[in-house]
Amino acid sequence: xxxxxxxxxxxxxxPFFALAQYTTTYEQGVTDITTYATSGTNAWFKxxxxxxxxxxxxxxxxxxxxxxxxxxxxxxxxxxxxNQYWVQHSEMGSGLIALGGTDSSNLYSLKAYSTCxxxxxxxxRLYNGSWVWxxxxxxxxxxxVDDVIAGVDGKLLYSSNxxxxxxxxxxTGSWTYAANAxxxxxxxxxxxxxxxxxxxxxxxxxxxxxxxxxxxxxISQGEFTLMEWGTSGNVxxxxxxxxxxxxxxxxxxxxxxxTLSQKGYILALDSGGHPYHWNVYAAYIYGATTGSWxxxxxxxxxxxxxxxxxxxxxxxxxxxxxxxxxxxxxAPTSNMNANSWDAxxxxxxxxxxxxxxxxxxxxxxxxxxxxxGESLGSPPQPPSWQPSRxxxxxxxxxxxxxPYSMGNGWWDVSYDCYTTHTGACNPGTVAVCQKQxxxxxxxxxxxxxxxxxxxLQCQTGPWSFLSMYNTGQGxxxxxxxxxxxxxxxxxxxxxxxx
Numbered sequence: 173x174x175x176x177x178x179x180x181x182x183x184x185x186x187p188f189f190a191l192a193q194y195t196t197t198y199e200q201g202v203t204d205i206t207t208y209a210t211s212g213t214n215a216w217f218k219x220x221x222x223x224x225x226x227x228x229x230x231x232x233x234x235x236x237x238x239x240x241x242x243x244x245x246x247x248x249x250x251x252x253x254x255n256q257y258w259v260q261h262s263e264m265g266s267g268l269i270a271l272g273g274t275d276s277s278n279l280y281s282l283k284a285y286s287t288c289x290x291x292x293x294x295x296x297r298l299y300n301g302s303w304v305w306x307x308x309x310x311x312x313x314x315x316x317v318d319d320v321i322a323g324v325d326g327k328l329l330y331s332s333n334x335x336x337x338x339x340x341x342x343x344t345g346s347w348t349y350a351a352n353a354x355x356x357x358x359x360x361x362x363x364x365x366x367x368x369x370x371x372x373x374x375x376x377x378x379x380x381x382x383x384x385x386x387x388x389x390x391i392s393q394g395e396f397t398l399m400e401w402g403t404s405g406n407v408x409x410x411x412x413x414x415x416x417x418x419x420x421x422x423x424x425x426x427x428x429x430x431t432l433s434q435k436g437y438i439l440a441l442d443s444g445g446h447p448y449h450w451n452v453y454a455a456y457i458y459g460a461t462t463g464s465w466x467x468x469x470x471x472x473x474x475x476x477x478x479x480x481x482x483x484x485x486x487x488x489x490x491x492x493x494x495x496x497x498x499x500x501x502x503a504p505t506s507n508m509n510a511n512s513w514d515a516x517x518x519x520x521x522x523x524x525x526x527x528x529x530x531x532x533x534x535x536x537x538x539x540x541x542x543x544x545g546e547s548l549g550s551p552p553q554p555p556s557w558q559p560s561r562x563x564x565x566x567x568x569x570x571x572x573x574x575p576y577s578m579g580n581g582w583w584d585v586s587y588d589c590y591t592t593h594t595g596a597c598n599p600g601t602v603a604v605c606q607k608q609x610x611x612x613x614x615x616x617x618x619x620x621x622x623x624x625x626x627x628l629q630c631q632t633g634p635w636s637f638l639s640m641y642n643t644g645q646g647x648x649x650x651x652x653x654x655x656x657x658x659x660x661x662x663x664x665x666x667x668x669x670x
Contacts, residue, residue, distance in 0.1 A: 193465040194483065194508060194539045196551040203456035203515050208493060210409050210418035216425075216440070216448040217520040221257030223249060224445040228270050228429055232437040234317045234632070235275035236522075241268045243445045250276065251447075256525060263301065269293050272315040280306075280315055292325045295336055306336025316352040317393075317433070317632050322360075324350050329360055329375065343367070343375045349388035351431070354628050356621035359389040359398060366400060371618035378617075379581075382408045382417045390432045393625050396615035397435040401427045405443065412615050415580040422448070436522060455519030457533045459487040459498075460511040461551055466504040475504045475543065483508045485537035485551050489516035490530050497537070510537065526557065564591030564608070570630040575619035585614045585622040589630035 209215035229241035238251040240258075246266045249258040269282040270293075281303060285294025288309035295308035306321075310330065313323030322331045322342075329343035329350060343362060350360040358369035359378075364385045367375040384402035391398050398410040400417070405426030408417040425442045432438040438450040461483045466474050481504050488495035498512040518524075519531035539548040566589055573586035588611045612629065616622035 194463040199458040202453040214423035215517045217451040223258040231271040232433045322352045353393045395435045458513040479543040483510035483539045583619040585626045587626040
């Protein structure tokens with residue numbers, strides 16, 4: 173059974189309620205399918221719009237926006253969730269090699285620059301519509317949630333925590349790729365091996381190493397995620413509790429690049445430059461028929477001893493991870509509990525269209541009196557659902573846990589950031605769920621870094637939370653993880669809705 177991360181509930185009564193006391197309840201939302209996605213299930217969702225990005229240019233930012241450099245014209249493009257296509261930003265000019273940043277108002281790029289040597293590019297930041305050089309030359313770069321720039325020039329590994337004014341050398345050798353989540357969380361590739369930032373500010377060889385030869389890595393905090401892709405195009409996900417690298421399939425396609433801002437926003441390019449989202453928080457539905465009715469065949473008659481009722485329910489998406497018929501048989505006086513669940517990786521709440529047929533589950537089943545064969549009812553169809561965002565502003569109050577050793581040199585620190593609620597922003601909807609805090613765990617190979625990163629999680633608010641509303645039912649509940657569109661200190665409140 174997969175772990176239910178998010179649910180939106182409503183109770184729908186059977187049309188045979190006058191005869192029976194059986195009711196059907198549905199819970200809808202998303203669920204974490206990482207176990208499936210690292211055990212053979214292809215969870216990659218291809219973004220619509222036909223975009224083709226240049227190599228190493230894909231940039232999912234911390235405000236939920238995604239940018240990349242167009243492969244055909246070297247210009248900046250921004251993904252539009254509302255319109256399901258890439259929006260060209262020709263005002264930013266051409267000649268771009270890569271993009272990065274914390275949010276869409278704080279963008280960096282790599283561009284050809286005469287001062288830089290062969291194979292490296294100037295690091296630029298966008299100021300008032302113009303690109304300004306930041307006194308750095310890199311081959312590849314990354315920007316963390318707290319505005320730390322890290323990158324490589326093919327030999328050295330650098331970082332800057334003052335917007336490129338000064339650059340610090342972290343490692344020497346043959347560094348070819350780097351990715352960071354914050355000032356305390358960095359992975360990088362040197363001489364075909366994967367390294368992690370240690371508590372002394374240097375780089376340590378990771379153990380165990382991923383299979384094959386790494387081409388690059390991606391790392392995030394909030395819900396710790398570490399991934400790697402190799403020269404063969406294979407992708408691996410590091411499972412901290414078991415200290416094991418697990419294979420991630422892309423359905424036969426070759427991964428040329430992988431990048432992320434958090435676990436919910438993991439994106440990759442295939443060998444043709446087409447962008448995909450790793451939809452590990454896939455659409456989910458759970459249905460249960462419950463209740464009791466000691467009536468057979470009429471509501472005033474009690475069932476004879478030994479008579480049983482059977483309930484069946486099956487919830488199912490067009491493309492199913494489970495969708496098995498749930499069956500219960502028991503005495504009419506007992507509480508029926510026929511239940512079923514399903515998830516669909518082809519329904520993507522963040523990058524897909526929730527009105528798409530892949531996001532519409534169906535329900536079948538029946539309740540039957542086994543003594544007479546009479547139908548006592550059947551489950552109604554699940555309600556439709558739509559997203560809205562609830563926003564909270566960090567109050568400055570936080571609880572940071574004591575570092576807990578997970579073994580194998582890894583540490584876990586919990587955090588709880590308190591927020592004030594500012595309401596939902598979708599027109600015509602009223603939030604019944606108001607999250608007052610955002611909680612999570614930081615995992616690191618350093619206890620000191622884990623504590624520092626946990627404090628940082630609370631400082632990058634305000635937060636927003638994606639709520640699921642059942643159309644016409646007036647019920648909603650919040651995601652247990654933050655909506656990426658609110659993961660920035662520069663996010664607008666109430667912000668932009670779908």
